[in-house]
Structures are given as structure tokens and as C-alpha cells.
Amino acid sequence: MEIISHEKPPGLFARMWLYLKSLPEKSKANVVEVVNKVIKLGKDDPRRITHSIKVGLALTMVSIFYYYQPLYDNFGVSAMWAVMTVVVVFEFSVGATLGKGLNRGLATLVAGGLGVGAHHLASLSGEIGEPILLGFFVFIQAAASTFIRFFPTIKARYDYGLLIFILTFSLISVSGFRDDEILELAHKRLSTVIIGGSACIIISILICPVWAGQDLHNLIATNLEKLGKFLEGFGNEYFKTLEDGESSNKDEKSFMQEYKSALNSKSSEESLANFARWEPGHGRFQFRHPWQRYLKIGNLTRQCAYRIDALNGYLNTEIQAAPEIKSKIQEACTEMSLESGRALKELTLAIKKTSQQPITSADTHIKNAKSAAKNLNTLLKSGIWEDCDLLTVVPVATVASLLIDVVNCTEKVAESAYELASAANFESIDSAISTEKPRSGQCGAEKSNADCPHVVITVSELTPAAAMADRSLKA
Amino acid sequence: MEIISHEKPPGLFARMWLYLKSLPEKSKANVVEVVNKVIKLGKDDPRRITHSIKVGLALTMVSIFYYYQPLYDNFGVSAMWAVMTVVVVFEFSVGATLGKGLNRGLATLVAGGLGVGAHHLASLSGEIGEPILLGFFVFIQAAASTFIRFFPTIKARYDYGLLIFILTFSLISVSGFRDDEILELAHKRLSTVIIGGSACIIISILICPVWAGQDLHNLIATNLEKLGKFLEGFGNEYFKTLEDGESSNKDEKSFMQEYKSALNSKSSEESLANFARWEPGHGRFQFRHPWQRYLKIGNLTRQCAYRIDALNGYLNTEIQAAPEIKSKIQEACTEMSLESGRALKELTLAIKKTSQQPITSADTHIKNAKSAAKNLNTLLKSGIWEDCDLLTVVPVATVASLLIDVVNCTEKVAESAYELASAANFESIDSAISTEKPRSGQCGAEKSNADCPHVVITVSELTPAAAMADRSLKA
Numbered sequence: 049m050e051i052i053s054h055e056k057p058p059g060l061f062a063r064m065w066l067y068l069k070s071l072p073e074k075s076k077a078n079v080v081e082v083v084n085k086v087i088k089l090g091k092d093d094p095r096r097i098t099h100s101i102k103v104g105l106a107l108t109m110v111s112i113f114y115y116y117q118p119l120y121d122n123f124g125v126s127a128m129w130a131v132m133t134v135v136v137v138f139e140f141s142v143g144a145t146l147g148k149g150l151n152r153g154l155a156t157l158v159a160g161g162l163g164v165g166a167h168h169l170a171s172l173s174g175e176i177g178e179p180i181l182l183g184f185f186v187f188i189q190a191a192a193s194t195f196i197r198f199f200p201t202i203k204a205r206y207d208y209g210l211l212i213f214i215l216t217f218s219l220i221s222v223s224g225f226r227d228d229e230i231l232e233l234a235h236k237r238l239s240t241v242i243i244g245g246s247a248c249i250i251i252s253i254l255i256c257p258v259w260a261g262q263d264l265h266n267l268i269a270t271n272l273e274k275l276g277k278f279l280e281g282f283g284n285e286y287f288k289t290l291e292d293g294e295s296s297n298k299d300e301k302s303f304m305q306e307y308k309s310a311l312n313s314k315s316s317e318e319s320l321a322n323f324a325r326w327e328p329g330h331g332r333f334q335f336r337h338p339w340q341r342y343l344k345i346g347n348l349t350r351q352c353a354y355r356i357d358a359l360n361g362y363l364n365t366e367i368q369a370a371p372e373i374k375s376k377i378q379e380a381c382t383e384m385s386l387e388s389g390r391a392l393k394e395l396t397l398a399i400k401k402t403s404q405q406p407i408t409s410a411d412t413h414i415k416n417a418k419s420a421a422k423n424l425n426t427l428l429k430s431g432i433w434e435d436c437d438l439l440t441v442v443p444v445a446t447v448a449s450l451l452i453d454v455v456n457c458t459e460k461v462a463e464s465a466y467e468l469a470s471a472a473n474f475e476s477i478d479s480a481i482s483t484e485k486p487r488s489g490q491c492g493a494e495k496s497n498a499d500c501p502h503v504v505i506t507v508s509e510l511t512p513a514a515a516m517a518d519r520s521l522k523a
Numbered sequence: 524m525e526i527i528s529h530e531k532p533p534g535l536f537a538r539m540w541l542y543l544k545s546l547p548e549k550s551k552a553n554v555v556e557v558v559n560k561v562i563k564l565g566k567d568d569p570r571r572i573t574h575s576i577k578v579g580l581a582l583t584m585v586s587i588f589y590y591y592q593p594l595y596d597n598f599g600v601s602a603m604w605a606v607m608t609v610v611v612v613f614e615f616s617v618g619a620t621l622g623k624g625l626n627r628g629l630a631t632l633v634a635g636g637l638g639v640g641a642h643h644l645a646s647l648s649g650e651i652g653e654p655i656l657l658g659f660f661v662f663i664q665a666a667a668s669t670f671i672r673f674f675p676t677i678k679a680r681y682d683y684g685l686l687i688f689i690l691t692f693s694l695i696s697v698s699g700f701r702d703d704e705i706l707e708l709a710h711k712r713l714s715t716v717i718i719g720g721s722a723c724i725i726i727s728i729l730i731c732p733v734w735a736g737q738d739l740h741n742l743i744a745t746n747l748e749k750l751g752k753f754l755e756g757f758g759n760e761y762f763k764t765l766e767d768g769e770s771s772n773k774d775e776k777s778f779m780q781e782y783k784s785a786l787n788s789k790s791s792e793e794s795l796a797n798f799a800r801w802e803p804g805h806g807r808f809q810f811r812h813p814w815q816r817y818l819k820i821g822n823l824t825r826q827c828a829y830r831i832d833a834l835n836g837y838l839n840t841e842i843q844a845a846p847e848i849k850s851k852i853q854e855a856c857t858e859m860s861l862e863s864g865r866a867l868k869e870l871t872l873a874i875k876k877t878s879q880q881p882i883t884s885a886d887t888h889i890k891n892a893k894s895a896a897k898n899l900n901t902l903l904k905s906g907i908w909e910d911c912d913l914l915t916v917v918p919v920a921t922v923a924s925l926l927i928d929v930v931n932c933t934e935k936v937a938e939s940a941y942e943l944a945s946a947a948n949f950e951s952i953d954s955a956i957s958t959e960k961p962r963s964g965q966c967g968a969e970k971s972n973a974d975c976p977h978v979v980i981t982v983s984e985l986t987p988a989a990a991m992a993d994r995s996l997k998a
Binding site: 211428443 | 582928
């Protein structure tokens with residue numbers, strides 16, 4: 049007991065002393081780490097820095113209401129609402145800011161009006177009835193609005209508006225119980241909200257604007273490009289292991305893993321599309337640009353990415369197919385993978401440049417990929433593998449089959465890219481072709497080739513002759 | 524010209540009249556449609572209705588501050604902050620409400636303190652310097668906090684806290700310019716925020732609580748179950764087309780498409796896990812339940828779902844393999860699919876019941892699936908297909924290969940379910956086994972069977988004898 053009680057305090061103090069002594073070094077290391085993280089965050093997307101500065105600017109501007117006497121005389125303490133609006137409404141992209149600002153403004157207007165009405169109605173019912181009736185109104189509207197927020201379509205676009213509706217209605221109707229100048233309160237609240245919201249919208253549009261539409265456009269194009277990169281590299285990577293006996297080093301391979309970010313981009317695509325709807329025309333995009341079509345391309349891209357994820361599994365699996373089997377289908381598979389990759393890259397280019405030209409080149413690549421698939425079919429029919437062990441054929445056959453799937457996916461992506469190009473009036477090659485081109489949505493597999501020159505031949509009907517004929521149709 | 528001007532006004536009026544006449548019918552149809560939607564929304568998840576009522580209740584409770592004179596004398600107009608807190612903080616699940624409430628309370632405390640400090644500092648610098656210095660402070664903190672919100676880890680947990688920090692700091696420091704009773708303002712704001720937040724938290728916990736943790740738990744289990752259902756049905760569905768000549772009707776098939784919701788559940792899983800962290804112990808879950816391990820299971824489930832999506836493509840593809848080829852591997856493939864499906868269903872049960880018992884049964888099913896894979900290998904080696912056209916072999920080979928992938932995925936899911944069971948102290952079969960069982964994270968492919976009785980045999984080393992030996996190890 050004595051030893052313990054004798055040793056403990058110095059132990060504790062010693063440890064504390066050691067801890068305190070190591071603190072400067074530790075905190076220095078921590079500070080360096082944090083600073084590095086901050087620099088990386090800023091470098092990854094410099095718009096984050098400008099956004100932060102813009103928020104600071106908007107807040108400082110709005111707080112002038114407090115400092116400048118004539119303005120303060122007008123609004124008084126209500127100027128607080130302007131500050132609050134800026135903090136809550138200012139979002140990263142113009143679309144999100146506009147959406148929130150309009151939601152807030154409109155909700156404040158409607159809820160303010162209804163709140164004044166509810167107050168008026170309640171005040172008719174005498175001193176005892178008033179709080180009861182007000183409480184009832186608040187309860188009913190809060191419960192109803194909260195329930196409405198569960199509707200998925202409303203949640204996507206008007207969630208914030210309903211929140212502000214509940215807030216303003218409660219504040220106005222309940223404040224009215226004490227404050228007789230309720231109309232003035234509602235009016236001041238509305239005008240300060242409008243001032244704060246306008247400050248946000250103006251600053252977010254005028255100073256280095258971040259357009260959600262542009263981001264969506266880039267995200268879709270980048271995801272397609274990543275898949276294209278994988279496919280361009282896949283043939284070499286899969287068959288190289290057989291030639292060199294070992295796979296290439298990690299640095300070269302990293303671009304092969306980029307496609308993974310496309311697997312889970314659904315939710316960010318959807319929120320960007322929701323924001324983009326609020327945005328006015330900017331750059332190459334008009335108001336009411338067909339953002340929904342980007343989501344369709346995104347969904348098809350993900351379909352393709354799932355197949356690619358399965359393909360990727362065959363790059364690193366231990367169960368490798370025998371080299372002699374691989375070599376027999378190497379040419380056809382490499383061609384399919386390479387050509388679909390090129391097609392996806394052309395589609396990326398088409399989207400990035402908002403031009404129809406690359407879609408035509410993509411069609412050529414898709415046709416090449418399909419004739420490679422055709423060749424593969426012929427190869428398989430010729431029975432080149434008859435002396436091989438079927439067990440070793442399975443992985444190779446799977447890869448071939450997945451590649452055929454990928455070619456089909458690529459074609460669907462090309463179709464939807466074409467629909468987007470028509471709907472969004474991408475720059476066409478020449479006006480003669482552009483007047484002939486089918487309207488969006490009419491171009492499906494059931495249409496004849498003459499109606500839809502850019503798509504349609506299925507693997508089974510594609511022969512070199514048909515491909516030639518199809519090419520001549522286009523020229 | 525005359526005809527047009529003569530005809531147009533009646534046409535317009537007639538159309539308006541027709542429109543007005545059809546309005547009651549149309550609006551009746553619309554009302555019926557909306558009512559049906561509301562009923563469906565409520566039926567799908569009745570907790571939505573209770574949540575709406577809870578929000579109404581909390582708001583009405585808090586507005587008592589306005590109605591009841593003694594309370595109003597204490598807080599005055601600041602009572603508004605309590606109303607605002609309730610509207611903004613009350614979320615669907617307890618975890619989200621707690622997270623937002625704590626974030627708001629803490630941020631108000633810290634920002635209030637700093638705001639008072641900033642005000643004091645600025646007031647030292649004279650009448651002209653004060654607004655300039657205040658503006659500078661507001662700018663700096665708003666820009667810095669906005670930038671910090673971009674850190675992914677901070678965004679996930681403290682985003683709302685930082686928003687409130689910016690808000691409160693700006694309000695307190697700027698209001699201080701006019702209001703001399705700044706300390707009282709800060710104090711009132713903090714206490715009303717605490718009152719509003721507590722009302723939310725108490726109501727959300729006491730009245731029909733919705734636990735994010737429980738939801739995450741159920742979501743993970745349900746996703747596993749959906750994959751299990753698909754796999755159990757896949758064998759029959761894929762080989763039935765050959766026996767009956769036509770596929771079964773749509774109603775029976777709908778459960779085969781349920782797995783699709785598992786493909787895109789990543790973001791909802793992550794947000795549920797973030798909310799769950801804030802929750803105190805409830806039901807079978809303790810505070811600091813290993814929620815992160817659910818995310819790991821979720822990720823592996825998605826890996827499996829990608830393969831299943833590829834498999835699903837072979838159910839409806841036009842390029843069907845020849846029946847005689849299918850029939851040769853039917854038994855092994857059906858067995859693999861069925862047994863992995865059963866294993867996933869057992870794992871679902873293990874999670875749903877928080878019991879280790881079903882994991883053991885899942886192991887048995889996985890072993891069966893593996894021995895089926897082994898049989899398939901033997902079949903393929905025996906060269907049963909030698910006289911077949913290789914072209915028709917490709918789809919069947921792909922299905923077989925994807926099923927092998929699925930079996931491997933299932934095993935990984937079982938491993939991570941086992942890790943979860945150990946970390947979360949799931950009910951074990953008997954204490955003798957539970958004391959012997961390995962600790963979570965130590966159980967990988969590199970361990971010997973004796974250490975990890977529940978996993979590990981790879982396809983290559985699995986022989987019926989080994990399986991027997993392994994089973995006897997467990998008993």
C-alpha cells in the first residue's frame with residue numbers, strides 16, 4: 049500500500065510533465081499536418097477558397113445594415129434576418145443558392161400571409177380562445193408540412209421551402225400574440241430575407257460563379273472518360289500478363305482504378321441535376337437545358353461500370369486462364385475493348401465540346417467493336433479450342449462475354465448521348481444532316497436504320513457488308 | 524385577317540369556358556390522386572405520420588413560452604429562438620436530432636463566447652474603428668468556417684455545427700454594435716436554444732422513437748435478404764426457361780428485381796451510420812455499437828450485388844445457350860446459387876436476431892456452395908462438353924464463373940458478419956465456443972482453420988474429406 053501511494057503521485061506528475069513537454073512537438077506536427085491538409089483541399093478545387101471568401105464578403109456586406117445608421121433606422125433588429133438568410137442560403141453552386149433563396153423568399157411570403165391570417169382569425173375568438181386556436185393552427189400546419197416533406201419529388205426541390213414555411217408561419221402567428229404590429233413584422237421579415245437572399249444570389253453569380261449544371265456536365269463526361277480509359281487499357285493489361293509474365297507496376301495501373309468513382313456517383317448526379325434546374329442560362333447552357341438526359345447517360349454509364357467492375361476482377365484473380373487460350377482470342381477481345389474505350393472517349397469529347405461531330409466517330413468505333421465481336425463469334429464457331437481443357441476456358445469466356453456486354457452498354461450510352469445532343473442542340477457537323485436527324489426519344493431499337501443512322505445494328509445482324517452499307521447511308 | 528380576328532375571341536372564351544367547366548372534375552380527380560398518394564406514403568412507413576405529429580407537438584409546446592406570461596417575462600422576444608431551434612433541429616431519427624441539437628447547442632455556446640470577445644475587442648478601438656474591426660472579424664470567421672466545412676470528415680459530422688457557429692458569431696458580434704446588453708443577449712440565445720433542442724430530443728426519444736441505428740441494422744439485413752432471395756430463385760429461373768420453354772409470369776419474378784435497391788444504398792447507409800453514432804444505447808444496441816462494421820458489410824453486399832446484376836442480364840438476354848449445355852451444369856450451378864442464397868439468408872437472420880447461431884449455419888451453406896463449385900470444376904475437367912459448339916458455351920460459362928464470384932463474395936460477407944458479431948457481442952451458441960472464438964479483425968485468409976473455424980477453405984483445397992474434417996472440428 050505504502051509503495052503504491054508513494055509511487056503514484058510522482059508517476060502521475062511525471063507522466064503529465066512528459067505529456068506537457070512533448071506537447072509543443074506534437075502540436076507542431078499536428079499543425080503541419082493540418083496545414084498540409086488545408087493546402088491539399090484548396091489545391092484539389094480552388095473554387096472552395098473563392099467560395100469561402102464570397103461567403104465572408106456577403107456576410108460583411110449584409111452586416112452594414114447594423115453599422116449604417118439610416119439603414120438601421122429602417123429595419124432595426126430585423127436586420128438580423130438578413131444575416132441569417134446569408135448564412136443559411138449561400139451554397140457552393142449558383143443553382144443551390146438560387147434554389148434555396150427562391151424557396152426561402154417564396155415560403156416567407158406565403159407563410160407570412162397565412163400567419164397574419166391565422167393571427168387575425170385567432171384574435172376574433174377572445175382572450176382565452178386565442179392561444180388555444182393559435183396552438184391548434186401551429187400544430188396542424190407543422191404536422192401537415194412535415195408530412196408533405198416526405199414526398200420524394202417535393203423533398204428533392206422544395207424541402208427547404210417547407211422548412212421555412214413552418215418556421216415563418218409559427219414565428220409570425222405566435223409573435224402576433226404579443227406583438228400588435230404583426231403586419232410590420234411580417235413585412236420587415238420578408239424584406240430583410242429578400243435583401244439577404246439577393247446579396248447571396250448576386251455575389252454567387254457575379255464573382256467566380258460555380259454552376260451546378262457545368263459540374264453535372266463535367267461529372268458525366270469525366271465518368272465516361274474514366275470508363276474509356278479503363279477499356280483502352282484493359283486489353284493490354286489482361287493479355288500483357290501472358291506476354292511479360294508479370295503485370296506492370298502500380299503507377300501505370302492507377303488510371304485503371306479510376307472507374308470506381310463512377311460506381312457511386314448516382315446521388316451527386318441527382319442533386320446536381322436538381323440544383324441545375326434553378327440556374328439561368330450560362331455559358332453553353334440555356335435555361336431549361338435538358339438536365340434529365342444527363343441523368344439517363346449517368347445511369348447507363350453506371351450499368352457499364354458494373355460490368356467493368358466484374359472485368360476488373362479478372363485482372364487480379366489468381367485463377368488465370370492458360371496463355372494459349374488467351375492468345376487465341378487476344379486480337380478480337382483487345383479490339384472490342386479498345387474500340388469501346390475509344391467510343392466512350394469520343395462521347396466524352398462530344399459532351400465536353402457540346403458538338404455532334406465526335407458522336408459520329410464514336411459510331412464508327414462502336415461498329416468496329418461490333419465487328420470484332422462478330423469475329424470473336426466466328427472464331428468460337430470455328431472450334432479453335434477443341435483440344436483445350438474447358439476448365440481453363442471459363443475465365444476467358446467470361447471476359448469475352450462481359451466485353452460483349454460492355455459493347456452493348458457503350459451503344460446505349462451513345463444513343464442517349466445522341467438524344468442529349470439533339471435535345472440540347474449540340475453543334476452539328478452541317479445543317480443538311482442536322483435537319484434530317486431524328487428527334488430525341490424517337491430513336492429506339494425498333495426504328496429502322498434509315499430513321500436512326502447513328503445506332504441500331506445488333507451483333508447478330510452485323511456483317512462486314514451490312515457495316516459497309518450502313519456507313520454509306522451516313523455519308 | 525378578318526376571319527382570324529372574328530374567330531379568335533370566341534375560340535378563346537369557349538376554351539376558357541370548357542376549361543372552367545372541366546375544372547371541378549379535374550380537380551376532383553387530382554384530389555383523389557393526391558389523397559391516394561398521401562395514404563400510400565403513410566402506409567409505406569407509418570412512422571412518417573407519428574413524426575409529423577411529434578414535430579407539431581414540439582412546436583406547440585415551445586410556443587407556450589409566448590402564451591404563458593411568467594415565461595415570457597423571462598425570455599421576451601428571444602423565445603423565438605426556441606421555436607426556430609425546434610423547426611430546424613427536429614429530424615426523423617433520434618440520431619439526426621441529437622446530432623443537430625448537440626451541434627447547435629455547442630456551436631451557439633462557443634460562437635456566443637467568441638462573439639462577445641470580438642465585440643469587446645472591437646469596442647476598445649474607438650467609434651470609427653469598431654465597425655471596421657467587427658466587419659473584419661465577421662469576414663475572417665465566415666471565410667475560415669466555410670472553408671473548414673469542406674473537410675469530408677468534418678462535413679459528415681459537424682457541418683451543421685459550423686453553420687450555426689457562423690450564424691451565432693455574426694449575430695452576437697454584430698448585434699453587439701447596437702445592443703449594449705450583449706451578454707444578456709448571448710445568454711438568452713443560448714438558453715432558448717437549449718430549451719428548444721431539449722424539447723426536440725426529449726420528444727423524439729420518448730414518443731415512438733425512430734433509431735437511425737436500428738434503421739441501419741435493418742437496411743443492411745434487408746439488402747442481404749434481397750440478394751439471398753435472388754440467388755435462391757436464380758437457379759430455377761435460369762434453368763426453367765429450358766424446361767418449360769417459357770419464363771414464369773411477372774408477379775413471381777418481381778422478387779428477383781428487389782436486389783436492385785442494394786446497388787445504390789451506399790449514401791443512405793453512410794448517413795444512417797453517421798446519425799447512429801450520436802444515439803445512446805437502445806434496444807439491443809449499446810452506445811458505441813460498432814456501426815462502422817455495418818458499412819463494411821454493406822460494401823461487400825454491394826460487391827456481390829454488382830455480380831448479381833451481371834447474372835440478371837443473363838436471365839433475359841436473347842442469346843440463350845443451348846439447352847443440352849445448360850442441363851449438364853444445371854445441378855452444380857443451381858446448388859451453388861441456392862446455397863449462397865441460403866447462406867445470405869442465414870446471415871440476414873443472424874443480423875436480425877443479433878445471434879451467432881445462424882452464422883454457423885451460413886458456414887455450412889457456404890461449404891456446400893463451395894463443394895458444388897468443386898463439383899463443377901470436376902465436371903468441366905472431365906470434358907463433358909467436348910462435342911458442343913463453343914459459341915453456345917460462352918454464356919453458360921459466364922454464368923458459372925459469376926456464380927463462383929458470388930460464392931466468394933458471400934464468404935467475405937460471412938467473414939465481416941462474423942467480425943460484427945464478435946465486436947457487437949451477438950448472442951453466442953454456448954459460452955465454451957464464444958470464449959474460444961477469435962477476436963474481430965484477426966480472422967483472415969492467412970489464418971489456419973483451427974483459429975477461424977467459420978471461414979477459410981478455398982475452392983482449390985476443398986475436398987469432401989476436408990469438408991468433413993472441418994465440420995468435425997466445429998462440433
